[in-house]
Amino acid sequence: MKGERPKPPLAALVYGEIVYWGVLLGSVIAIIGSTLAFLGDNFVPVSYWLSSVWKGESVAQIWEGTTGSLPMGHWYLPHLTTGDALTALGLSLGVFAVVPALFLSSAILLKEGEKLYGTLALVGGLVVLMGVLGLAPMP
Amino acid sequence: MQKTKRMRKGRLWSLVTSVPELTILIILIAGGYLIMGVFSRVEGTEVLSPSAMWLIIVGCFLISTAVAVLAVIGGIGGGVIFTPIMLGFTHMDSLVIRATGLVVAMFSGLISSGPFMRSQLANLKVVFYCGVPITIGALVGSVSAIYLHEALGAVGDGIVRLSLGILMLVVAYFLFTGGGKTEYPVPKRIDALSVKLRLNGSYWEASLGKMVDYQMIRALWGGILFILLGFMGGFFGLGGGAFLTATLNLIMAAPIKIAAACSGVLLAISNATAIWTYITYGALIAIFAAPWMLGQVVGGILGAHLLIRIRAGFVRKVLILILLASSVKLIVRGVEGTFGIHIPIL
Numbered sequence: 001m002k003g004e005r006p007k008p009p010l011a012a013l014v015y016g017e018i019v020y021w022g023v024l025l026g027s028v029i030a031i032i033g034s035t036l037a038f039l040g041d042n043f044v045p046v047s048y049w050l051s052s053v054w055k056g057e058s059v060a061q062i063w064e065g066t067t068g069s070l071p072m073g074h075w076y077l078p079h080l081t082t083g084d085a086l087t088a089l090g091l092s093l094g095v096f097a098v099v100p101a102l103f104l105s106s107a108i109l110l111k112e113g114e115k116l117y118g119t120l121a122l123v124g125g126l127v128v129l130m131g132v133l134g135l136a137p138m139p
Numbered sequence: 140m141q142k143t144k145r146m147r148k149g150r151l152w153s154l155v156t157s158v159p160e161l162t163i164l165i166i167l168i169a170g171g172y173l174i175m176g177v178f179s180r181v182e183g184t185e186v187l188s189p190s191a192m193w194l195i196i197v198g199c200f201l202i203s204t205a206v207a208v209l210a211v212i213g214g215i216g217g218g219v220i221f222t223p224i225m226l227g228f229t230h231m232d233s234l235v236i237r238a239t240g241l242v243v244a245m246f247s248g249l250i251s252s253g254p255f256m257r258s259q260l261a262n263l264k265v266v267f268y269c270g271v272p273i274t275i276g277a278l279v280g281s282v283s284a285i286y287l288h289e290a291l292g293a294v295g296d297g298i299v300r301l302s303l304g305i306l307m308l309v310v311a312y313f314l315f316t317g318g319g320k321t322e323y324p325v326p327k328r329i330d331a332l333s334v335k336l337r338l339n340g341s342y343w344e345a346s347l348g349k350m351v352d353y354q355m356i357r358a359l360w361g362g363i364l365f366i367l368l369g370f371m372g373g374f375f376g377l378g379g380g381a382f383l384t385a386t387l388n389l390i391m392a393a394p395i396k397i398a399a400a401c402s403g404v405l406l407a408i409s410n411a412t413a414i415w416t417y418i419t420y421g422a423l424i425a426i427f428a429a430p431w432m433l434g435q436v437v438g439g440i441l442g443a444h445l446l447i448r449i450r451a452g453f454v455r456k457v458l459i460l461i462l463l464a465s466s467v468k469l470i471v472r473g474v475e476g477t478f479g480i481h482i483p484i485l
Binding site: 091128 | 341421
């Protein structure tokens with residue numbers, strides 16, 4: 001045990017701050033989107049979303065009543081002027097913050113000569129990115 | 140009495156000044172919900188009236204905030220409370236619940252990543268070493284959940300409920316016994332891989348007023364376990380923070396504070412991987428999930444900053460009761476769904 005408090009590594013700070021502020025930005029977009037969804041245009045009416053979930057309809061049944069089939073992708077991106085799509089963007093952005101955080105942290109670690117942990121952060125980021133891009137095989 | 144009141148007021152004020160972004164977010168949320176209630180143009184359906192829809196949104200936000208605070212004090216992920224209760228006591232679709240459960244499980248962990256990294260309670264090397272197996276496990280788990288849902292339908296949901304009910308009994312046992320956790324584990328033998336990976340560090344221990352050094356062990360076993368834990372989180376739509384903390388503390392010999400902080404950050408990374416499967420499949424209904432997300436963000440910050448002095452023992456007892464009740468209900472519904480029988484008593 002020793003007495004001095006060392007500074008946190010730069011890569012850790014960068015990771016933590018990107019995720020923290022990314023989540024806050026996503027939260028702000030989500031609340032704006034939710035408010036707009038109750039006031040104006042939506043990709044799918046709010047009443048339909050909530051009633052379907054409340055009734056216990058399956059995911060397939062819910063989407064059958066909207067676009068006719070499961071979205072199998074980022075349905076909200078082409079409809080960002082609508083409230084429900086903006087809410088989905090806020091949620092996604094909050095989650096997505098992990099990807100740039102891992103990549104930037106990895107870059108800093110590699111620059112500092114921490115090849116092993118820089119590579120591990122890069123691999124972690126790539127696995128999350130696989131999920132984002134929907135590259136995992138789906139039924 | 141007056142002194143305590145003054146102290147509480149002082150803590151609240153220091154929170155307002157030290158975390159202004161939280162204050163702004165709370166004002167935005169309150170304003171947003173007020174506008175939604177007053178100027179709503181949503182039409183009613185045969186199932187829900189416009190005011191009922193508004194109440195669902197605001198209610199979900201308030202419950203989520205409470206769940207986040209409870210989870211932070213109890214030292215477990217919010218998903219462990221949300222997913223079993225919703226799967227056990229509501230008729231909502233299990234994929235919708237599990238997708239929203241991941242939101243509940245991850246956002247308090249995501250928001251606490253910043254403070255944990257700043258305070259060095261989260262060890263970057265541990266996070267990135269365990270991060271790879273847990274993300275791979277989470278991705279495979281979430282895809283498996285969709286496959287099982289597609290292939291087995293109601294029977295698949297029954298299997299999920301039954302196995303989750305049993306899992307919740309294990310979590311309740313962990314909470315009851317404390318899992319044999321030790322504050323400062325002293326490893327007897329340090330394996331070569333842990334030394335090579337430099338899974339060690341030091342952190343400021345406020346209760347001792349000095350820096351504490353630690354060395355972690357069993358890197359290989361830890362890595363294998365994290366694949367399984369990631370799979371479990373992605374499949375069931377819950378974080379399993381209690382299991383992550385136990386693995387880091389009991390198997391890998393991290394001090395309990397380091398284990399809890401690393402578990403929060405790892406939970407966020409693994410769920411951030413798993414949730415995309417549910418998003419792209421369409422199982423995350425944003426309008427329903429957003430208040431849960433916002434509650435987790437607000438509750439996560441509040442819980443960490445304000446309620447640190449509340450007796451964790453009482454909260455743990457409440458959590459154990461909630462988990463036991465949910466697990467009994469889940470097991471009953473699981474048996475009903477899997478074997479097609481009806482249990483009238485429960």
